[in-house]
Amino acid sequence: MNLTFTSIEGKSQGFWILAVTLGALSVIGLTCFMVSYIQGHYVLGTSNIIPWGMPIVITIYLIGLSAGSLILSSLTYVFGKKEYRSISRLAVFLAIVLIFGAMIGISLDLGRPEKGWRLFMFFIMNNMRSMFAINGILYGGYFAIGIFYLGFIFAEKSKWTRALGILAMCWASLVHMGTGAIFGFIAARPIFYSPIKPFEFLAAAMASGLALLIITVVSVFHFTKRKFDRKIIFTLSQMLLVLVIILSVIVGMDKLTHLYVPHREPALWLLSGPFSLVFWGLQVGCGYLLPLLILIHPRFKKTIKGVMIASFSVVIGIFGERFSLIIPGTAYPLPFYPGKIEGFWGAAGSFPFTPVESLMSIGVFAIMGLFFILGLKHLELLPLNEGAEQTPVPAEKG
Numbered sequence: 001m002n003l004t005f006t007s008i009e010g011k012s013q014g015f016w017i018l019a020v021t022l023g024a025l026s027v028i029g030l031t032c033f034m035v036s037y038i039q040g041h042y043v044l045g046t047s048n049i050i051p052w053g054m055p056i057v058i059t060i061y062l063i064g065l066s067a068g069s070l071i072l073s074s075l076t077y078v079f080g081k082k083e084y085r086s087i088s089r090l091a092v093f094l095a096i097v098l099i100f101g102a103m104i105g106i107s108l109d110l111g112r113p114e115k116g117w118r119l120f121m122f123f124i125m126n127n128m129r130s131m132f133a134i135n136g137i138l139y140g141g142y143f144a145i146g147i148f149y150l151g152f153i154f155a156e157k158s159k160w161t162r163a164l165g166i167l168a169m170c171w172a173s174l175v176h177m178g179t180g181a182i183f184g185f186i187a188a189r190p191i192f193y194s195p196i197k198p199f200e201f202l203a204a205a206m207a208s209g210l211a212l213l214i215i216t217v218v219s220v221f222h223f224t225k226r227k228f229d230r231k232i233i234f235t236l237s238q239m240l241l242v243l244v245i246i247l248s249v250i251v252g253m254d255k256l257t258h259l260y261v262p263h264r265e266p267a268l269w270l271l272s273g274p275f276s277l278v279f280w281g282l283q284v285g286c287g288y289l290l291p292l293l294i295l296i297h298p299r300f301k302k303t304i305k306g307v308m309i310a311s312f313s314v315v316i317g318i319f320g321e322r323f324s325l326i327i328p329g330t331a332y333p334l335p336f337y338p339g340k341i342e343g344f345w346g347a348a349g350s351f352p353f354t355p356v357e358s359l360m361s362i363g364v365f366a367i368m369g370l371f372f373i374l375g376l377k378h379l380e381l382l383p384l385n386e387g388a389e390q391t392p393v394p395a396e397k398g
Contacts, residue, residue: 003085003086003383003384004383004384005089005380005381005382005383005384006380006382006383006384007376007377007378007379007380007381007382008224008376008377008382009377010373010376010377014223015373015377018369018373019370019373019374022366022367022369022370022373023366023370025362025363025366026363026366026367026370027363028359028362028363029359029360029361029362029363029364029366029367030363032356032357032359032360032363033108033360033363035356036108036356036357036360037113041053041111043354043356043357044354044356044357044360045351045352045353045354045357046351047349049330049331049333049349050327050330050331050349050350050351051330052109052326052327052330053109053326053327053351053357054357054358054360054361055105055106055108055109055360055361055364056105056109056326057319057322057323057326057327058101058102058105058361058364059102059105059106059109060102060179060201060322060326061208061318061319061322062098062099062101062102062105062368063098063099063102063139063175063176063179063205064176064179064201064204064205064208064209064318064322065098065205065208065209065212065315066094066095066096066097066098066099066102066142066172066209067095067142067172067173067175067176067202067205067206067209068172068176068205068206068207068208068209068210068212068213069091069092069094069095069098069209069210069212069213070091070092070095070146070149070168070169070172070209071169071172071173071205071206071209072091072206072209072210072213073088073091073092073095073165073168074165074166074168074169075088076088077153077161077162077165078162078165078166078169083229083232084232086228086229086232086383087213087217087228087232088153089150089153089154089380089381089382090213090216090217090220090381090382091213092146092149092150092153093150093372093375093379093381094212094213094216094372095146095172095209096143096146096147096150097368097371097372097375098368099139099142099143099146100143100368100371101364101365101367101368102139103139103143104364104367105364106139108360108364132182134178135175135178135179135182138171138174138175138178139175141171142171142172142175145164145167145168145171146168148164149161149164149165149168152164154379154380172205173202176198176201176202176205177198177199177201177202178198179201180197180198180199180200180201180202181197181198183197183325183329184196184197184198185197188334189329189330189332189334190258190263190266190267190332191258191266191267191270191325191328191329191332192325192329194254194257194258196250196253196254197254199250200247200250200251200254203243203246203247203250204247204318204321206243207240207243207244207247207314207318208314208315208318210236210239210240210243211240211291211310211311211312211314211315211318212311212315213236214233214236214237214240214307214308214311215308215311215312215315217232217233218233218304218307218308220376220382221382224376224382226382226383230304233304233307234301234302234307237295237301237307237310237311238295238301240291240295240310240311240314241291241292241295241296241301244287244288244291244292244295244314245292247287247288248288248292251283251288251321255267255271259271266332269328269332269348270324270328270332273328273348274348274350275324275327275328275331278320278323278324278327278328279320279324279328281320282316282317282319282320282321282323282324283317283318283320283321283324284317285317286313286314286316286317286320287313287314287316287317287318287320287321288317290309290310290313290317291310291311291313291314291317294306294307294309294310294313295307295310327351330349331348331349331350331351332348333348333349
């Protein structure tokens with residue numbers, strides 16, 4: 001099937017209302033960042049007990065979404081699945097926007113963001129035995145590869161596109177496995193430490209990236225009044241089902257391992273302590289159980305509405321997974337003196353949500369949303385007419 005790609009006009013009232021709203025939220029977010037830069041990170045709710053807050057949660061969450069979306073674009077450009085060609089450009093661009101948002105998130109967490117250039121002084125100013133330094137290479141390279149990848153797709157150079165697609169797929173896998181290794185290799189933090197954490201991160205990236213891609217495709221095609229083959233969405237939903245099952249098994253094994261070892265108190269605290277609602281409600285309930293129930297239900301799995309609810313549930317649940325890793329993982333006190341509680345440092349930390357941090361976090365998503373809709377307006381990302389060849393799909397009931 002030959003497809004002609006085009007951009008949207010972006011002249012409707014709804015488009016401009018959305019653009020202005022996202023722009024205003026972006027300005028508010030940047031203003032809150034300046035407040036945190038001037039007054040210090042204590043306005044973000046972080047402390048010496050919990051040094052990582054929402055910027056880090058958002059960063060690793062967006063890295064996963066981006067990696068998953070980019071890997072899925074390889075269905076067309078690497079594995080030759082032409083039926084997904086109509087959404088592959090959108091997947092690559094979405095991945096670029098998401099990794100850009102992740103890099104913004106990292107910058108927000110730096111006490112001196114104007115020194116961010118030092119992150120890229122490899123082998124000169126960085127300790128290259130550190131996973132943080134290694135991930136600096138992975139993130140910067142990933143962003144550059146994504147841009148070149150999209151450029152070759154626009155140029156329709158199939159030979160180079162496939163080569164870059166293979167590189168992008170492998171690099172994206174390394175990016176999120178490397179992010180998982182940052183946490184999984186921290187032996188001093190029992191909730192973090194796990195040799196399967198890189199694989200858990202990769203599975204979560206694939207699941208959340210696919211879920212967000214489904215939401216984006218259905219929403220963009222709906223609001224731009226484009227037709228699409230709904231069979232594509234149903235096929236992707238079955239992939240999502242498999243990925244959620246794989247992720248559930250990996251997370252289950254990870255938590256059972258933590259519960260089996262003699263030093264199981266941190267795992268018990270995560271599963272039954274003050275943050276347990278995030279784990280059981282968001283991560284397990286929204287991230288695993290609800291989408292599984294929908295995607296195996298004989299009726300709901302055959303409706304766009306059901307697939308969309310399952311996808312939204314996965315996206316929200318994986319965010320809960322990231323939150324339940326970072327905040328409880330740093331809140332649990334380190335065993336400086338095993339068997340003893342040494343004053344302030346022996347108590348679990350608390351994490352207050354502050355207005356500055358909340359608005360700054362919303363600002364990150366607003367900046368990404370603004371870049372995304374501007375990309376739809378100025379780049380040829382969407383098929384001109386995707387209604388020519390459609391596989392009949394039974395009408396939804398109700």
